[in-house]
Amino acid sequence: MDANIGFDLGSMIRNSKAKTDYEKSKLPPGKYNYGFSVLAGYQPFNWFSVSGGLRYSYIDPNFHLIYYKVQPNFYINDPETDDLVYLFANFGNKINRTAAKNAGFFGIGIGAIEPLSKRFGHQFQVSLDDQIIDGESSVFIGISYGIILFSNKNL
Numbered sequence: 001m002d003a004n005i006g007f008d009l010g011s012m013i014r015n016s017k018a019k020t021d022y023e024k025s026k027l028p029p030g031k032y033n034y035g036f037s038v039l040a041g042y043q044p045f046n047w048f049s050v051s052g053g054l055r056y057s058y059i060d061p062n063f064h065l066i067y068y069k070v071q072p073n074f075y076i077n078d079p080e081t082d083d084l085v086y087l088f089a090n091f092g093n094k095i096n097r098t099a100a101k102n103a104g105f106f107g108i109g110i111g112a113i114e115p116l117s118k119r120f121g122h123q124f125q126v127s128l129d130d131q132i133i134d135g136e137s138s139v140f141i142g143i144s145y146g147i148i149l150f151s152n153k154n155l
């Protein structure tokens with residue numbers, strides 16, 4: 001499970017260019033995005049894992065989005081070290097009814113897992129996500145913190 005917050009990188013530029021009320025009404029919703037994800041995963045190799053689950057994102061009072069999410073991770077440091085550093089990609093699509101008719105996201109990032117015990121650790125991630133709502137794209141830079149539980153894997 002992780003909690004995340006993001007900032008729309010282009011919102012300052014779009015907001016400053018919109019002069020009329022009509023132009024402002026056509027802007028994508030929200031410049032902040034926050035929420036949480038719950039994922040379950042499998043690590044078939046010491047350099048690769050894949051997880052899937054649900055992601056909730058709050059963008060605007062009318063945009064409470066629930067996505068299915070898939071996230072493959074590629075571990076880039078020696079697995080014998082204490083901290084696991086990884087590159088990841090993530091993508092998903094909206095599964096609930098909300099003001100957005102069609103919504104999805106994809107992104108890339110880097111993260112680290114710090115073990116606290118044999119089967120428990122926490123993770124930190126920095127990501128760059130492209131969130132597409134009804135054909136309008138917003139690029140978010142985000143950070144997240146999560147707690148990791150392993151059932152059959154010793155950290």
